[in-house]
Amino acid sequence: MPGEILDRPNPPPGKSQLPDSILEYGVNLATASFLTPEDLQAVIKFRRAADYIAAAMIFLKDNVLLEREIRPEDIKPRLLGHWGTCPGLVLTYAHLNLLIKKENQKMIFVVGPGHGAPAILATLWIEGSLAKFFPRYSLDKTGLKSLIAGFSTPSGFPSHINAETPGSIHEGGELGYALAVAFGAVMDKPELIVPVIIGDGEAETGPTAAAWHAAKYIDPKESGAVLPIVHVNGFKISERTIYGCMDDKELTALFTGYGYQVRVVGNDLANLDQDMAASLHWALGVIWFIQKAAREGKPIFKPRWPVIILRTPKGMGAPAKYKGEFIEGSFHAHQVPIPDAKFDGEGLKALQKWLASYKPAELFTETGRPIDEVLSVVPRDKEKRLGQVKETHAGREPIDIPDWKELAVAKGSEESCMRLVGKYMDKVFLANPTSTRIFSPDELESNKLAAVFDHTGRNFQWDEYSFGEGGRVIEILSEHTCQGMLQGYTMTGRTALFPSYEAFIGIAQTMMVQYAKFVKMAKETNFRAPNASLNYLETSTWTRQEHNGFSHQNPSFIGAVLNLKADAARVYLPPDANCFLSTIAHCLNSRNYINLMVGSKQPTAVWLSPEEAEIHCRAGASVWRFCSTDEGLSPDVVLVGIGTEVTFEVLAAAALLRKLAPELRVRVVNVTDLMILGPFGSHPHALSDTDFENLLTKDKNIIVNYHGYPRDVAGLVFGRKGAERMHIEGYREEGSTTTPFDMMLRNHVSRYHVAGEAVRGAAIFNERVALRSMELGSELLGRIKRDQKYIFEYGADPAGTYDVPPFK
Numbered sequence: 001m002p003g004e005i006l007d008r009p010n011p012p013p014g015k016s017q018l019p020d021s022i023l024e025y026g027v028n029l030a031t032a033s034f035l036t037p038e039d040l041q042a043v044i045k046f047r048r049a050a051d052y053i054a055a056a057m058i059f060l061k062d063n064v065l066l067e068r069e070i071r072p073e074d075i076k077p078r079l080l081g082h083w084g085t086c087p088g089l090v091l092t093y094a095h096l097n098l099l100i101k102k103e104n105q106k107m108i109f110v111v112g113p114g115h116g117a118p119a120i121l122a123t124l125w126i127e128g129s130l131a132k133f134f135p136r137y138s139l140d141k142t143g144l145k146s147l148i149a150g151f152s153t154p155s156g157f158p159s160h161i162n163a164e165t166p167g168s169i170h171e172g173g174e175l176g177y178a179l180a181v182a183f184g185a186v187m188d189k190p191e192l193i194v195p196v197i198i199g200d201g202e203a204e205t206g207p208t209a210a211a212w213h214a215a216k217y218i219d220p221k222e223s224g225a226v227l228p229i230v231h232v233n234g235f236k237i238s239e240r241t242i243y244g245c246m247d248d249k250e251l252t253a254l255f256t257g258y259g260y261q262v263r264v265v266g267n268d269l270a271n272l273d274q275d276m277a278a279s280l281h282w283a284l285g286v287i288w289f290i291q292k293a294a295r296e297g298k299p300i301f302k303p304r305w306p307v308i309i310l311r312t313p314k315g316m317g318a319p320a321k322y323k324g325e326f327i328e329g330s331f332h333a334h335q336v337p338i339p340d341a342k343f344d345g346e347g348l349k350a351l352q353k354w355l356a357s358y359k360p361a362e363l364f365t366e367t368g369r370p371i372d373e374v375l376s377v378v379p380r381d382k383e384k385r386l387g388q389v390k391e392t393h394a395g396r397e398p399i400d401i402p403d404w405k406e407l408a409v410a411k412g413s414e415e416s417c418m419r420l421v422g423k424y425m426d427k428v429f430l431a432n433p434t435s436t437r438i439f440s441p442d443e444l445e446s447n448k449l450a451a452v453f454d455h456t457g458r459n460f461q462w463d464e465y466s467f468g469e470g471g472r473v474i475e476i477l478s479e480h481t482c483q484g485m486l487q488g489y490t491m492t493g494r495t496a497l498f499p500s501y502e503a504f505i506g507i508a509q510t511m512m513v514q515y516a517k518f519v520k521m522a523k524e525t526n527f528r529a530p531n532a533s534l535n536y537l538e539t540s541t542w543t544r545q546e547h548n549g550f551s552h553q554n555p556s557f558i559g560a561v562l563n564l565k566a567d568a569a570r571v572y573l574p575p576d577a578n579c580f581l582s583t584i585a586h587c588l589n590s591r592n593y594i595n596l597m598v599g600s601k602q603p604t605a606v607w608l609s610p611e612e613a614e615i616h617c618r619a620g621a622s623v624w625r626f627c628s629t630d631e632g633l634s635p636d637v638v639l640v641g642i643g644t645e646v647t648f649e650v651l652a653a654a655a656l657l658r659k660l661a662p663e664l665r666v667r668v669v670n671v672t673d674l675m676i677l678g679p680f681g682s683h684p685h686a687l688s689d690t691d692f693e694n695l696l697t698k699d700k701n702i703i704v705n706y707h708g709y710p711r712d713v714a715g716l717v718f719g720r721k722g723a724e725r726m727h728i729e730g731y732r733e734e735g736s737t738t739t740p741f742d743m744m745l746r747n748h749v750s751r752y753h754v755a756g757e758a759v760r761g762a763a764i765f766n767e768r769v770a771l772r773s774m775e776l777g778s779e780l781l782g783r784i785k786r787d788q789k790y791i792f793e794y795g796a797d798p799a800g801t802y803d804v805p806p807f808k
Contacts, residue, residue, distance in 0.1 A: 042373050042374070043273055046097070046126065046377040047087075047090050048359070050122040051122075053147070054121075055118070057147065058080070058152075059336075059338075059341060061149040062145075062149065070348060070352045075342040080152035082116055083318060084335070085113040090122065092229055093123040098377055099281065100386075106384055107193050108182075108386070108389055110169065110170050110194055111178065112175065112177075113199040114170070115160050117160055120165060121151070126378065129387025129388050130147065132387075140368045162517070163525060164524075164525055166387035166393070167389060169492060170487070170491075170518075174511075175208075176207035176208050177511055178202065179207075179214065179228060180207065180481045181196075182228075185488035185491065185492045186218065186225060187224075187488075188489075190223060192492075194226050195227040195229060198229070199231050200230065203241070207481070210478035210480055211484060217461060219299075221299065226305070227283050230307065231312070232251075232309060232310065238334070261286060262309060263279045263282060265308055265310050267311060286304075286306045287305070302461075302462055315333020316329075317357075317358075318333050318337045392492070394529055396531050397495075399435055399532075401431075402585075404424060404584070405610045407427075411609040415577040416600070417539075417604065418449050421537070421584055424585070425452045426455055429456050435493075435494045436496060436497075437472050437489060438474065439486045440473065446540060447601050458474075482500075482508070483498065486498050493532075497584075497588070498536050500538060502554065505536060505538055506554060515534065516565070522592075531591060535588060535595045536594070538596065538597065539599055541599075541707070543600070545735070545737075549737035558571055558712055561594055566682060569675065569683070570673075571596045571598075571675060572672055573598045573642050573644070574672050575670050579616060583617055604648065605804045607670075621673065624669065627651050632668070636700065636761075637665075637758045637762040640671060640702060640704045642672075642704065646730075646744075649754055657755050663768040669696065678717065679717075679718075692722065700725070703758055705730075705749050713730070727761065730749065738791070739796060739797045741797040742788065742791045750784070752781075753780075755776075
């Protein structure tokens with residue numbers, strides 16, 4: 001029965017256009033005549049125009065509006081692009097335009113099949129977004145030729161959606177991440193809805209499979225909503241898809257189990273546009289219903305958010321067959337359906353017939369501008385056009401960075417770096433209650449970060465005790481989902497932290513690399529403002545052997561960050577709690593970097609006062625005079641610690657050498673910013689040659705005790721004068737379920753190993769040390785065997801192992 005139209009939580013200006021049939025949660029819409037005849041014809045013509053442009057982009061370099069028959073010289077010498085997904089993307093984009101226009105709803109469109117760039121670029125051109133940011137793509141024949149001829153060439157857009165694509169917040173080069181990114185984008189954006197299209201090939205990936213549960217972490221009171229659209233066209237590059245082999249009942253059962261309410265579109269292709277329009281309005285109504293209840297203080301427990309299953313033939317609109325092979329509706333449509341069109345007469349005719357079937361003369365004026373009927377689909381409010389929504393390019397929202405020194409601890413005490421980080425993040429949340437979050441794979445308590453919960457909670461909406469309560473912390477045991485949400489949250493202007501066990505943060509490595517590529521390209525555009533950095537926090541490290549033995553020992557994520565472009569990569573290994581506070585405050589306030597912070601969760605010595613820590617972190621490294629011989633003057637050897645626990649071993653070695661070999665002169669150096677070590681010019685933080693020599697001497701041997709794999713440091717200093725004087729020790733891939741000090745011994749980073757290398761390195765310059773080098777070496781080897789025997793017998797480290805060494 002007709003009744004009052006459902007109001008949205010924050011109604012836009014003007015009357016809602018939602019039909020009377022959306023009266024209750026989950027009521028379906030009739031589709032037969034949902035669109036007016038005028039809207040139906042307009043959206044059909046919009047689709048024809050965009051499909052034509054997308055197909056032309058793959059093939060043509062001239063004659064872009066078919067003003068004559070296609071000739072071989074009109075075709076690009078190298079055909080790149082993916083046609084198969086384009087018609088479905090165009091269909092979705094066209095109907096989202098109508099929805100935005102009628103309902104004045106702000107949306108961001110996240111595209112999982114990023115290889116469908118021709119479709120998105122075509123629609124962006126029609127709506128004027130390309131011309132806004134790139135004037136050469138003007139809405140005329142000249143602009144259209146620039147777009148079509150330049151596509152997949154060095155002078156134009158690449159074949160995948162990337163940061164150059166207006167409206168995009170997701171690198172399209174690797175499948176699996178779009179869904180999690182969409183969920184991150186809507187958090188703390190209550191007015192925003194993010195439709196995300198997931199290809200049925202992408203749906204087979206592990207990251208996508210886990211991300212379906214991300215809806216369970218969306219509080220509709222404080223956040224927007226994601227509208228997933230699963231595009232089932234049946235084929236990957238050369239094989240059937242899993243979803244393509246599932247019928248509607250199976251897919252409905254799957255997504256119902258995930259917690260969604262399902263609507264299938266496309267079983268009646270003759271009524272496709274009516275069905276798609278009605279289904280999107282149905283989904284919007286469901287979203288508004290859920291949000292309205294939450295924002296009126298009556299949240300629905302376990303709300304069933306909408307999901308649309310869109311079934312269309314692969315490469316819809318392409319030739320049905322070519323040279324005896326099925327094209328439309330088969331994997332042959334995935335990339336270039338007629339790959340030999342430039343060199344084969346039959347192919348040339350087939351291409352002419354295909355492109356002409358769109359009747360471009362009916363869709364574009366003589367000047368090359370789309371006709372008014374096509375443009376009528378585009379939202380009138382330019383800021384709501386999918387390519388121009390400011391959240392996709394406006395950069396980081398300013399945040400309040402609390403004074404870390406208020407939490408600093410006294411020099412000479414012991415403190416857990418992570419415990420103080422937890423307290424600091426609590427202050428960050430209090431100062432920025434709607435623009436900061438933590439995304440963590442269920443490890444906050446284990447990592448001693450529990451203080452973040454002093455004034456907030458976990459945002460898990462399917463827990464009966466926490467739903468409807470908000471919360472700054474998202475904990476889900478999927479590094480992929482955490483990474484995707486982190487990216488979406490950051491790309492839409494907010495700031496976040498991703499803490500993880502060191503051994504498993506590498507699960508998200510390729511996602512991080514793809515994001516770094518997006519950031520690199522974003523810096524090279526003129527319309528994207530800088531976003532907050534991605535901030536990673538590695539703890540539960542191999543050096544303290546806190547968990548499940550060898551399986552939980554893997555510092556390789558450091559190397560992945562080191563391999564990024566120098567202007568993005570930042571790796572910090574703060575040696576104590578005060579240095580860690582200084583570092584995290586800096587990282588949260590930075591922009592466009594990949595910040596990796598590595599630290600200990602166990603109480604460790606605090607070597608520096610707050611003032612000293614600030615100076616040390618700003619410099620990136622310094623001579624620690626308090627534990628060096630004569631404050632580091634005229635050393636025989638230089639000992640370098642990089643990382644909390646291995647730095648402790650360096651200081652323990654320095655103290656041991658004072659007793660065993662007082663004639664040996666030691667300079668102790670700590671490096672907290674790993675990037676200073678590279679040759680000058682290789683990184684913005686790299687020390688000049690003079691500063692490098694002042695720190696590490698011009699000619700003395702350098703013993704480096706490093707937290708990660710030795711090749712990290714070896715690669716950094718390659719090409720640096722003095723690199724040949726370095727002896728680098730680090731994690732040797734040796735471990736078991738054993739004690740912390742045994743891990744130092746097994747990986748040759750113990751105080752005894754450091755002292756032994758110091759004796760060998762100093763003997764070259766100090767005759768007194770050389771005279772005793774054999775006896776000193778024998779003494780240190782004996783201590784190694786003694787401690788190993790004790791650990792094997794008693795299952796614990798010898799008493800006093802972690803007493804802070806005295807230097808007075």
